Amino acid sequence: MQIALIILGVLSIIAILIYNSLIGKKNQVENIFAGVDTVLKKRFDLIPNLVASVSQYMEHEKSTLEKVTELRAQAMKPGISDEQKISLDAQLTSALGAINIAMEAYPDLKANENVMHLQRSLNEIEEQISAARRAYNQAVTDLNNAIEMFPTNIIAGWMNLQRKAVFEITVSERQNVDVGALFNK
Amino acid sequence: MKSLSELTDFYYKELYPSLNELEKTRMQIISQLKWYGGMGAVVFTLTAIWMGKNFGLFHPLMIAVAIGFIVLASITYRFMTQGYAKDFKSKIITPLIGAIDSNLLYNPDFMISQHLFERSQLFNHKVDRYNGNDYVKGSIDGVPLEFSDVHAEYQTKDSKGRTQWQTLFRGLFLVAEFNKYFKSKTVILPDQAEKNFGTLIGGWLQSINFSRDDLIRLDDPEFEKAFVVYGNDPIEARYILSHSMMKRILEFQKKITHPLFVSFVHNHIHIGIGTKKDLFEPAVFTSLLDFKQAMEYINTLRYTIGLVEELKLNEKLWSKE
Numbered sequence: 001m002q003i004a005l006i007i008l009g010v011l012s013i014i015a016i017l018i019y020n021s022l023i024g025k026k027n028q029v030e031n032i033f034a035g036v037d038t039v040l041k042k043r044f045d046l047i048p049n050l051v052a053s054v055s056q057y058m059e060h061e062k063s064t065l066e067k068v069t070e071l072r073a074q075a076m077k078p079g080i081s082d083e084q085k086i087s088l089d090a091q092l093t094s095a096l097g098a099i100n101i102a103m104e105a106y107p108d109l110k111a112n113e114n115v116m117h118l119q120r121s122l123n124e125i126e127e128q129i130s131a132a133r134r135a136y137n138q139a140v141t142d143l144n145n146a147i148e149m150f151p152t153n154i155i156a157g158w159m160n161l162q163r164k165a166v167f168e169i170t171v172s173e174r175q176n177v178d179v180g181a182l183f184n185k
Numbered sequence: 186m187k188s189l190s191e192l193t194d195f196y197y198k199e200l201y202p203s204l205n206e207l208e209k210t211r212m213q214i215i216s217q218l219k220w221y222g223g224m225g226a227v228v229f230t231l232t233a234i235w236m237g238k239n240f241g242l243f244h245p246l247m248i249a250v251a252i253g254f255i256v257l258a259s260i261t262y263r264f265m266t267q268g269y270a271k272d273f274k275s276k277i278i279t280p281l282i283g284a285i286d287s288n289l290l291y292n293p294d295f296m297i298s299q300h301l302f303e304r305s306q307l308f309n310h311k312v313d314r315y316n317g318n319d320y321v322k323g324s325i326d327g328v329p330l331e332f333s334d335v336h337a338e339y340q341t342k343d344s345k346g347r348t349q350w351q352t353l354f355r356g357l358f359l360v361a362e363f364n365k366y367f368k369s370k371t372v373i374l375p376d377q378a379e380k381n382f383g384t385l386i387g388g389w390l391q392s393i394n395f396s397r398d399d400l401i402r403l404d405d406p407e408f409e410k411a412f413v414v415y416g417n418d419p420i421e422a423r424y425i426l427s428h429s430m431m432k433r434i435l436e437f438q439k440k441i442t443h444p445l446f447v448s449f450v451h452n453h454i455h456i457g458i459g460t461k462k463d464l465f466e467p468a469v470f471t472s473l474l475d476f477k478q479a480m481e482y483i484n485t486l487r488y489t490i491g492l493v494e495e496l497k498l499n500e501k502l503w504s505k506e
Contacts, residue, residue: 032419032420035420036420124365127365127424127427128420128424130423130427131420131421131422131423131424131427132420132423132424134403134404134423135419135420135422135423137404138402138403138404138419139419
């Protein structure tokens with residue numbers, strides 16, 4: 001009888017520890033996503049400025065600029081899910097990367113102080129976003145591992161925790177960083 | 186910064202008169218040392234024979250005499266080489282640093298402040314004795330930096346209550362301005378636990394280190410294997426440690442064989458290289474004209490000052506002006 005009680009006690013302590021660590025991981029993901037959100041918003045704030053400054057020069061890229069504006073409008077809508085935000089962010093990043101590359105063809109743009117400043121700010125925010133994404137991915141991986149691995153998966157099942165999506169690091173994004181570095185030399 | 190061959194040329198051409206002069210002093214010191222050494226050996230042998238006859242060879246007094254001789258010898262050695270070391274620093278190292286970059290100031294007796302050493306948070310221990318020398322300060326490519334030899338120690342008591350000095354850190358310590366703004370603290374230490382206990386248990390041990398901030402696991406497996414990272418902001422830690430920065434730190438670690446400690450605090454990068462020895466102490470028994478010896482001095486300086494370029498601290502890519 002006593003042994004059964006001890007075993008029960010130990011098991012419940014383990015269950016409590018697992019429960020708490022899962023909650024900790026879940027909150028960490030939410031916490032870091034808030035950080036991701038902040039830097040994404042910083043980028044949204046810069047976009048109208050960038051579009052306004054470069055549109056008079058970049059005649060051939062009108063469609064890309066329009067796409068960026070539209071993506072921003074979509075992402076700013078209230079009540080969109082985290083997954084949607086993640087996918088919009090990926091599209092926005094690749095569109096901005098395209099603009100970045102296209103800017104190389106316009107010497108007038110490079111001479112423009114205002115555009116250069118925007119470019120630097122965007123570069124920096126891009127780096128911050130990349131950092132936030134990586135932090136988020138790590139937190140999500142920790143949570144996803146806990147949800148799928150034994151024995152934490154049993155308790156995660158009771159808590160009805162769901163796997164979360166990670167940010168895909170696209171090939172264009174890697175290029176994006178390189179182009180930024182070239183541009184400033 | 187000048188290339189390696191330019192500096193080697195400078196060393197052998199411009200500094201040649203000083204080197205020659207110092208070389209003469211060195212030869213004198215060696216012959217003096219030999220003379221004193223020979224005399225000391227004779228006196229010691231005579232004393233030993235006399236003591237052996239009167240007290241027996243393994244008498245406690247015998248040990249005291251032996252220790253006395255060793256102490257006397259080391260004091261004599263110190264005394265005789267002191268001037269030589271000083272001349273070496275003022276006639277060789279000072280112009281060499283000037284040749285690398287004229288913006289650099291050198292002071293052989295000064296060191297990086299204890300405040301900066303403690304601010305780095307690399308060594309979580311009270312420092313009871315703090316020493317150093319060979320201080321260099323200036324700016325490279327617009328990046329302010331300073332470095333020096335540092336020897337930090339703390340006190341412990343053994344079971345008999347005797348105080349003992351333990352070395353916390355001995356080697357080169359460098360502080361430079363970092364090219365990104367940040368508010369958090371990020372500390373990078375050599376990875377001991379994962380090396381000794383494997384990824385699973387080692388990783389778990391690292392995560393329960395209470396004296397440090399949260400463990401930050403990074404997405405570069407090679408970097409993770411070599412280092413352990415603690416920090417109080419997971420996003421900023423990754424902002425500082427971009428993929429390229431991790432690669433550069435890793436490459437630097439491969440170049441130097443000593444343990445590497447790096448921390449990012451207060452918008453500055455702090456780097457400790459645990460060489461366990463002094464930087465520019467001339468060895469009396471090796472010639473200054475010896476190529477290997479010369480390369481060691483030049484390379485140490487180049488690696489340290491070159492860190493600014495190596496880690497691309499001079500890249501003003503960001504809005505920080």
